[in-house]
Amino acid sequence: MLNDIRDLDFEDVGSAPLPARAFLIILLAVVIVVAGYFLLIKDKQEEIRRVQGAELTLRQQFEFKQQKAANLESYRKQLADMEEMLEVMVRRLPGKTEMDKLLVDVSQTALGVGIKNDLFRPGAEIIHDFYAEKPITIRMRGSFHQFGDFVGSVASLPRVVILTMNDIAMKKAKGDNPDELVLEGTVKTYRYVDEDESAEIAAAKTQGGGS
Numbered sequence: 001m002l003n004d005i006r007d008l009d010f011e012d013v014g015s016a017p018l019p020a021r022a023f024l025i026i027l028l029a030v031v032i033v034v035a036g037y038f039l040l041i042k043d044k045q046e047e048i049r050r051v052q053g054a055e056l057t058l059r060q061q062f063e064f065k066q067q068k069a070a071n072l073e074s075y076r077k078q079l080a081d082m083e084e085m086l087e088v089m090v091r092r093l094p095g096k097t098e099m100d101k102l103l104v105d106v107s108q109t110a111l112g113v114g115i116k117n118d119l120f121r122p123g124a125e126i127i128h129d130f131y132a133e134k135p136i137t138i139r140m141r142g143s144f145h146q147f148g149d150f151v152g153s154v155a156s157l158p159r160v161v162i163l164t165m166n167d168i169a170m171k172k173a174k175g176d177n178p179d180e181l182v183l184e185g186t187v188k189t190y191r192y193v194d195e196d197e198s199a200e201i202a203a204a205k206t207q208g209g210g211s
Contacts, residue, residue: 093131093192094159103136105157106189113149115142119184127201132191139184141173147183164188 068075094102107120119139126133142150147170154161168185172178193201 091192092159093162093190095192095194096132096197098159099134099191102157102159102161102189102191103134106154106161106163109153109157110140110142110150113142113153114146115140115150123186127193130193130198132193133188134191135186135188137186139182141180141182143179144181147181162190 103122107117110117110120117138117140119137121137123135123137126135140147154163165185165187168183168187170181170183173180173182
């Protein structure tokens with residue numbers, strides 16, 4: 001058969017011996033199959049792999065969202081509990097009518113532990129959604145332990161007092177007392193804004209915008 005293939009006249013394949021023609025047909029079929037694999041099947045396999053990868057991603061996303069949906073009621077309850085706790089804490093802040101007395105209490109507390117108030121000047125209030133902040137410019141003199149006692153005494157006041165430090169500096173005081181420190185800068189304290197006051201503020205803004 002090898003001789004028949006070597007002697008094969010490709011211009012007259014039809015007259016070739018049967019074994020040679022069968023070989024050519026098989027060879028042609030193999031070439032067609034290989035070409036079809038690279039032209040069609042391989043591309044389809046790549047597409048199948050991409051689709052399988054996308055399916056895996058979508059399945060993972062679905063399982064994640066399904067888990068979140070299953071825990072949705074638990075999350076809602078946790079959120080409601082947190083909002084209730086926040087409201088309770090906010091309501092423990094001083095109200096509008098208590099603020100002036102509270103500032104006096106804070107100042108007197110400093111004096112009570114031996115701190116000297118060189119400056120204690122409340123500034124203009126800044127109203128937010130449900131609370132208001134009041135900056136206080138201070139300059140106090142005392143020892144490290146006295147300032148510690150002051151913080152502890154403020155924490156024990158009947159109303160919750162939050163003091164945040166802004167541009168505060170502490171340094172040694174000039175003088176003969178090596179333990180005396182100077183604390184100066186701005187602190188902020190906060191109060192609760194109730195529903196009635198919020199409504200009044202909103203109404204004032206509306207009237208101001210319409211005029």
